[in-house]
Amino acid sequence: MTDTDEVEIPEVNYVSGSGLPVRGNDIDTDQIIPARFMKVVTFDGLGEFAFFDQRFTEDDDLKDHPFNEDRFQDSSVMVVNSNFGCGSSREHAPQALMRWGIDAVIGESFAEIFAGNCLALGIPTVTADSETIQSLQDWVDANPDGELEIDIEAEQVRYDDTTIDVTVDDAQRKALVEGVWDTTALMKSNAGAVQETAAELPYVSDATANGSGSESSSNAD
Amino acid sequence: MSEGTLYDKVWDHHTVTTLPTGQDQLFIGLHLIHEVTSPQAFGMLEERDLDVAYPELTHATVDHIIPTADQSRPYEEDAAEEMMTELEENVREAGIEFSDPDSGDQGIVHVVGPEQGLTQPGKTIVCGDSHTSTHGAFGALAFGIGTSQIRDVLATGTVAMEKQKVRKIQIDGELGDGVEAKDVILEIISRLGTEGGVGYVYEYAGEAIENLGMEGRMSICNMSIEGGARAGYINPDETTYEWLAETDYFQENPEKFEELKPYWESIRSDDDAEYDDIVHIDADELEPVVTWGTTPGQGIGISEPIPEPEALAEDKQDTARRAQEHMRVEPGETMDGYEIDVAFLGSCTNARLPDLRRAARIVEGRQVADDVRAMVVPGSQRVQQTAEEEGLKDVFEAAGFDWRNAGCSMCLGMNEDQLEGDEACASSSNRNFVGRQGSKDGRTVLMNPRMVAAAAIEGKVTDVRELPEAEVTA
Numbered sequence: 001m002t003d004t005d006e007v008e009i010p011e012v013n014y015v016s017g018s019g020l021p022v023r024g025n026d027i028d029t030d031q032i033i034p035a036r037f038m039k040v041v042t043f044d045g046l047g048e049f050a051f052f053d054q055r056f057t058e059d060d061d062l063k064d065h066p067f068n069e070d071r072f073q074d075s076s077v078m079v080v081n082s083n084f085g086c087g088s089s090r091e092h093a094p095q096a097l098m099r100w101g102i103d104a105v106i107g108e109s110f111a112e113i114f115a116g117n118c119l120a121l122g123i124p125t126v127t128a129d130s131e132t133i134q135s136l137q138d139w140v141d142a143n144p145d146g147e148l149e150i151d152i153e154a155e156q157v158r159y160d161d162t163t164i165d166v167t168v169d170d171a172q173r174k175a176l177v178e179g180v181w182d183t184t185a186l187m188k189s190n191a192g193a194v195q196e197t198a199a200e201l202p203y204v205s206d207a208t209a210n211g212s213g214s215e216s217s218s219n220a221d
Numbered sequence: 222m223s224e225g226t227l228y229d230k231v232w233d234h235h236t237v238t239t240l241p242t243g244q245d246q247l248f249i250g251l252h253l254i255h256e257v258t259s260p261q262a263f264g265m266l267e268e269r270d271l272d273v274a275y276p277e278l279t280h281a282t283v284d285h286i287i288p289t290a291d292q293s294r295p296y297e298e299d300a301a302e303e304m305m306t307e308l309e310e311n312v313r314e315a316g317i318e319f320s321d322p323d324s325g326d327q328g329i330v331h332v333v334g335p336e337q338g339l340t341q342p343g344k345t346i347v348c349g350d351s352h353t354s355t356h357g358a359f360g361a362l363a364f365g366i367g368t369s370q371i372r373d374v375l376a377t378g379t380v381a382m383e384k385q386k387v388r389k390i391q392i393d394g395e396l397g398d399g400v401e402a403k404d405v406i407l408e409i410i411s412r413l414g415t416e417g418g419v420g421y422v423y424e425y426a427g428e429a430i431e432n433l434g435m436e437g438r439m440s441i442c443n444m445s446i447e448g449g450a451r452a453g454y455i456n457p458d459e460t461t462y463e464w465l466a467e468t469d470y471f472q473e474n475p476e477k478f479e480e481l482k483p484y485w486e487s488i489r490s491d492d493d494a495e496y497d498d499i500v501h502i503d504a505d506e507l508e509p510v511v512t513w514g515t516t517p518g519q520g521i522g523i524s525e526p527i528p529e530p531e532a533l534a535e536d537k538q539d540t541a542r543r544a545q546e547h548m549r550v551e552p553g554e555t556m557d558g559y560e561i562d563v564a565f566l567g568s569c570t571n572a573r574l575p576d577l578r579r580a581a582r583i584v585e586g587r588q589v590a591d592d593v594r595a596m597v598v599p600g601s602q603r604v605q606q607t608a609e610e611e612g613l614k615d616v617f618e619a620a621g622f623d624w625r626n627a628g629c630s631m632c633l634g635m636n637e638d639q640l641e642g643d644e645a646c647a648s649s650s651n652r653n654f655v656g657r658q659g660s661k662d663g664r665t666v667l668m669n670p671r672m673v674a675a676a677a678i679e680g681k682v683t684d685v686r687e688l689p690e691a692e693v694t695a
Contacts, residue, residue: 007269024539024540024543025536025539026415026416026516026518026540028516028652028654030633030654030655030656031654031655031656034661035285035633035634035635035657035659036634036659038635039286039298039300039301039304039635040300041260041261041303041304041307042261042264043261043368053655053661058661081536083415083416083419083449086415086416086449086516087351087446087447087652087654088350088351089258089351089353089366089367090257090258090367091258091367091368091369092368094367095368109416111416111419111449112419112420112449113351113365113366113367113446113451116367116370117368117369117370120367120369120370130536169383171242171243171244171383172242174241174242174243175244178241178242180240180241180242181242182369183240183244183373183381184269184271184372184373184376184377186241187240187246187373187376187377187379187381188271188377190237190238190246190379191274193237193238194246194248194377194378194379196237197235197236197237197248201235201250202480202481203250203341203343203481204250205277207277208275208277
């Protein structure tokens with residue numbers, strides 16, 4: 001029997017697909033997935049609610065939004081502007097995008113918690129300067145079927161005859177390329193060292209540091 | 222890189238090892254959980270057949286979905302009931318302490334932790350909630366995490382993180398009458414931008430910070446994330462220790478107080494600590510700040526004109542134009558006089574006892590304007606109980622406010638408390654994003670709690686300094 005907590009973590013070296021532009025700075029996670037769709041205990045089915053209030057009127061009529069356009073329905077690489085994913089830490093946001101079909105996001109900048117949440121799902125968030133992003137958005141708009149390829153290791157995006165340099169945060173690049181972006185098993189394997197660190201902290205009780213904390217926590221009531 | 226700051230010291234104390242990604246594996250001293258972001262993480266644990274590693278370092282409460290009016294079970298809304306039931310099952314199976322509504326200790330997670338003494342200097346604290354930065358007010362290193370990271374913390378007691386830079390925000394001078402901690406943080410965000418803190422942790426320091434009580438310090442650290450900084454903190458001092466001594470934990474374990482104090486003192490930033498950046502703000506110059514737009518960075522002093530989009534940095538212009546259209550405000554005007562339909566006094570930013578006390582002094586002897594729906598949602602059951610004992614509930618109700626039970630409520634509209642249609646709301650909360658308060662056409666104006674009280678009375682955004690506190694008649 002193998003350990004039941006072994007999870008196959010794929011390496012993410014390249015992401016390719018057609019793109020879609022989602023323009024605007026400071027697009028917050030309340031816009032990506034409004035709070036009322038978070039009244040669920042699983043992430044299943046969140047895809048259809050991505051950008052819901054940007055996509056639908058009160059009467060459920062379609063509004064202008066790239067997620068509504070036929071030509072972008074098969075797209076998997078989102079091209080965004082600055083501070084994308086700011087606000088609430090809800091992982092529901094990247095979960096909704098992933099379940100809609102997004103495999104990677106290219107942008108001017110990302111809010112940190114959002115980028116961390118994407119990494120935990122194996123979704124790269126790569127950055128480039130404002131001018132580069134805007135021309136990429138224009139190209140994607142004009143070439144909805146055009147293939148984009150993100151080379152994570154080389155920190156490049158290739159499309160048409162163009163190759164642009166992008167930045168992939170060091171830890172993110174290593175995590176994706178080496179397939180260690182799901183950190184649970186890796187960190188679990190350091191349990192001994194974790195106990196040692198805990199034992200050095202003055203506020204952690206001896207019982208916890210000895211690994212018997214859960215049995216001796218009754219006085220906490 | 223920074224050196225000798227509280228951030229550096231707490232980080233070092235909690236570093237288990239460096240992972241192959243270059244991230245550090247950090248031990249987590251307190252994991253707070255609530256009903257919205259944790260159930261999926263428990264589900265992932267189950268899928269992988271993993272147990273909760275440190276249930277005794279984990280604490281749960283329910284805040285986002287809990288109704289603030291009728292709290293009888295089952296909750297009227299099925300989805301809310303399902304989330305609550307799921308949380309109850311998860312904490313029972315894992316042996317996690319739960320400040321549930323029956324305990325009298327329930328409340329917004331960032332009010333509950335400090336109240337019970339769970340939040341302490343020099344701890345690492347995480348929660349699946351971006352406003353976890355609040356706990357930095359005690360000199361803890363506290364930050365919000367996503368659900369996959371909650372899974373990591375549950376399963377291992379640790380999280381993988383990259384160390385960030387430290388920006389010291391030095392606020393010298395004294396705050397004028399009617400100017401509060403909320404105004405300080407709104408000013409910081411409007412100056413440095415909503416993305417200005419990305420890659421940084423903020424250390425708030427200086428005379429104006431030292432003079433604040435813990436509640437004000439929490440309001441400031443709370444909104445660090447609105448400025449892009451994942452964490453913000455204030456070095457612990459006598460004010461911090463006075464608060465801690467009164468909490469359950471140190472009342473029950475008084476010997477721990479003296480035992481831990483040397484550690485708390487040791488993690489304070491050194492006098493000669495090195496920072497990656499330092500920003501100075503003069504407290505004397507500040508006035509009450511209100512937002513005119515749809516990001517927390519779009520704030521101005523109450524007497525200042527709403528900016529012309531063209532006068533802003535190029536990358537801010539488009540957002541500003543859309544925000545002004547949404548809010549229906551005109552450049553050149555001030556926010557003074559902006560008509561409101563709803564006044565919301567609540568949230569993890571501003572629903573602690575001193576917030577309610579100060580607002581009550583504005584409200585006392587006055588009436589909420591006709592057609593304004595005004596509500597007070599205390600941050601926790603304990604805040605609620607003390608406020609009721611002090612007579613604050615009577616003051617608010619006499620003025621026409623609705624007095625509710627504790628929860629996140631209209632800060633994010635996940636329960637029944639929501640804006641309707643294009644209602645405008647004077648709000649003591651932390652986010653004015655489009656749709657945030659439950660209606661996509663709703664309009665939120667962020668401000669301090671006394672300003673919310675003043676807006677409720679006048680039916681429009683009002684400079685509270687022109688509306689003196691009522692003569693106390695009782």
